[in-house]
Amino acid sequence: MDKNREEMPRGAEKVESISRGDERQGGAADGGAKGKEPSVEARIARENARAEKRLRAAEEKRAAKEERARRRQEGREEKGKKQHAPGFGGWLAAVIALSVTVLALGAVVTVGYFDLTEAKAGLYNGYRSSLYELAELVENMDVNLSKARVASGGYEMQKLLTDVLVESELAESCLESFPAEAHRTERLAAFFNRTGDYAERLLHKLSLGGEITAEEEAVISYMYETADKIKYGLAEIIAEGKEKNIDDVLKEGGIGDKMEILGKNTVETPKMIYDGPFAASAAGGTYKALEGLSPMSEEEIAEKARGIFAPYGVKEVDVLGKTEQKGLTAYGVQAYTETGERYFAQLSERGGKLLLLDSHKDCEDKNFDAGACIGIAEKFLGGLGYAGLEPVWVSEAGVQCDINFAYVQQGVVCYNDLIKVKVCEERGVVTGLEARAYLMNHTDRDIPAPALAQSKIERAAASRMQLRGVRLALIPVEGEERLAYEINGTHAGSEYFAYLDAATGRMVELFTVVDSAMGRAVM
Numbered sequence: 001m002d003k004n005r006e007e008m009p010r011g012a013e014k015v016e017s018i019s020r021g022d023e024r025q026g027g028a029a030d031g032g033a034k035g036k037e038p039s040v041e042a043r044i045a046r047e048n049a050r051a052e053k054r055l056r057a058a059e060e061k062r063a064a065k066e067e068r069a070r071r072r073q074e075g076r077e078e079k080g081k082k083q084h085a086p087g088f089g090g091w092l093a094a095v096i097a098l099s100v101t102v103l104a105l106g107a108v109v110t111v112g113y114f115d116l117t118e119a120k121a122g123l124y125n126g127y128r129s130s131l132y133e134l135a136e137l138v139e140n141m142d143v144n145l146s147k148a149r150v151a152s153g154g155y156e157m158q159k160l161l162t163d164v165l166v167e168s169e170l171a172e173s174c175l176e177s178f179p180a181e182a183h184r185t186e187r188l189a190a191f192f193n194r195t196g197d198y199a200e201r202l203l204h205k206l207s208l209g210g211e212i213t214a215e216e217e218a219v220i221s222y223m224y225e226t227a228d229k230i231k232y233g234l235a236e237i238i239a240e241g242k243e244k245n246i247d248d249v250l251k252e253g254g255i256g257d258k259m260e261i262l263g264k265n266t267v268e269t270p271k272m273i274y275d276g277p278f279a280a281s282a283a284g285g286t287y288k289a290l291e292g293l294s295p296m297s298e299e300e301i302a303e304k305a306r307g308i309f310a311p312y313g314v315k316e317v318d319v320l321g322k323t324e325q326k327g328l329t330a331y332g333v334q335a336y337t338e339t340g341e342r343y344f345a346q347l348s349e350r351g352g353k354l355l356l357l358d359s360h361k362d363c364e365d366k367n368f369d370a371g372a373c374i375g376i377a378e379k380f381l382g383g384l385g386y387a388g389l390e391p392v393w394v395s396e397a398g399v400q401c402d403i404n405f406a407y408v409q410q411g412v413v414c415y416n417d418l419i420k421v422k423v424c425e426e427r428g429v430v431t432g433l434e435a436r437a438y439l440m441n442h443t444d445r446d447i448p449a450p451a452l453a454q455s456k457i458e459r460a461a462a463s464r465m466q467l468r469g470v471r472l473a474l475i476p477v478e479g480e481e482r483l484a485y486e487i488n489g490t491h492a493g494s495e496y497f498a499y500l501d502a503a504t505g506r507m508v509e510l511f512t513v514v515d516s517a518m519g520r521a522v523m
Contacts (some may be wrong), residue, residue, distance in 0.1 A: 187263030276393030293351030
């Protein structure tokens with residue numbers, strides 16, 4: 001048997017078989033490898049043992065290298081002590097001196113070559129070991145997520161999610177050992193990080209007696225599908241690496257390019273990642289904010305649209321007709337400015353309320369900061385008749401500022417009454433708006449007094465994180481609104497939004513803030 005094959009870490013043969021396609025029919029259908037899964041403690045112990053083994057090997061290698069260097073030095077010193085016999089003439093002495101110099105130079109070059117080759121081999125072996133280790137971790141994660149898609153019962157699901165949490169953390173750490181710049185592996189690292197965070201969030205929910213919803217099952221399926229793609233992608237990288245020499249594998253950008261391409265080809269924007277707390281909370285049913293408003297004609301809608309777009313220098317407004325969707329009748333409107341910009345909008349038939357706005361011109365420069373963009377958005381909403389709103393989330397991506405506004409009643413943030421606004425930081429104008437959630441849910445509410453004092457919540461929260469703010473909020477929980485304390489704070493470099501039931505103090509929702517290519521988001 002080939003020596004290199006004998007030295008492969010456990011799981012390497014699995015990866016080889018995957019690269020050949022032997023296992024492509026497994027995993028999803030039968031839930032992955034059969035037999036009893038090792039415990040979390042055993043898995044961590046196994047990974048620690050591997051790390052210690054690699055450290056010992058590196059130390060032995062370093063000691064052997066120092067010993068060889070010492071012996072070479074002693075040999076050179078001994079050679080210098082020897083004297084040539086006199087009487088051969090000056091010309092012979094010169095020839096011998098020149099020969100010794102050439103031999104010595106050749107020896108130095110030869111030693112340097114072998115040292116460089118040895119260093120390359122060591123780096124390659126470390127890279128290969130990390131790659132096999134990552135492949136095995138992803139394969140195990142893939143198996144556990146496959147099982148989680150069909151698992152029933154809280155205990156079994158908690159066991160699987162615990163394994164996924166451990167494997168995702170180890171996989172993220174494994175990526176750091178690759179000879180590649182961090183930005184090359186950031187998409188893969190972000191996937192492992194978010195998978196671990198989501199598994200931890202579901203574990204917390206199950207530990208409190210909660211159940212996995214259909215939407216959360218869809219996220220588990222997404223994580224499984226992505227892990228499955230990464231598994232086969234890593235197998236292909238391993239197979240391709242065996243056909244190349246060490247220099248080709250370790251050349252500048254080699255492994256970095258492979259990992260970057262793998263991330264781009266496999267990791268999509270994760271589902272259940274929102275652009276702010278409860279940003280996807282719109283419920284179905286009637287549009288409460290439109291009740292009692294009179295229907296408007298096409299001519300009235302056109303006049304309303306001209307008023308909305310007056311600050312944009314619009315020269316033409318076309319009403320595209322009515323649409324019916326999800327219990328709402330709305331008019332589509334196209335507007336053209338004097339400078340060639342084009343806007344699309346939707347206005348409700350009842351009351352002519354702007355529920356959607358979109359622009360078709362990109363922004364390129366940054367002339368307005370987030371604070372100025374908030375003021376621009378507030379003025380725009382006020383002109384539309386949307387009152388009582390406060391910004392609850394701000395995110396900047398490139399030269400675009402996204403702001404979520406929520407209705408505030410008696411100091412309580414009503415997250416169901418949400419309007420999203422996009423402001424161009426180049427031109428200082430609103431280029432996007434989505435108000436469906438607000439129009440669907442907005443109404444005056446009878447808000448009960450909280451059973452727990454805010455001071456008590458603040459003291460408890462301050463012991464766990466660095467507080468940024470605590471306030472009351474009405475949040476959607478299983479189709480109903482519930483009064484909760486919103487706690488915004490940081491811990492260990494991460495930002496969180498936690499929501500505690502104002503009557504019981506029990507946590508009902510938890511978001512972590514993540515950075516993405518599209519700006520800040522919560523998961």
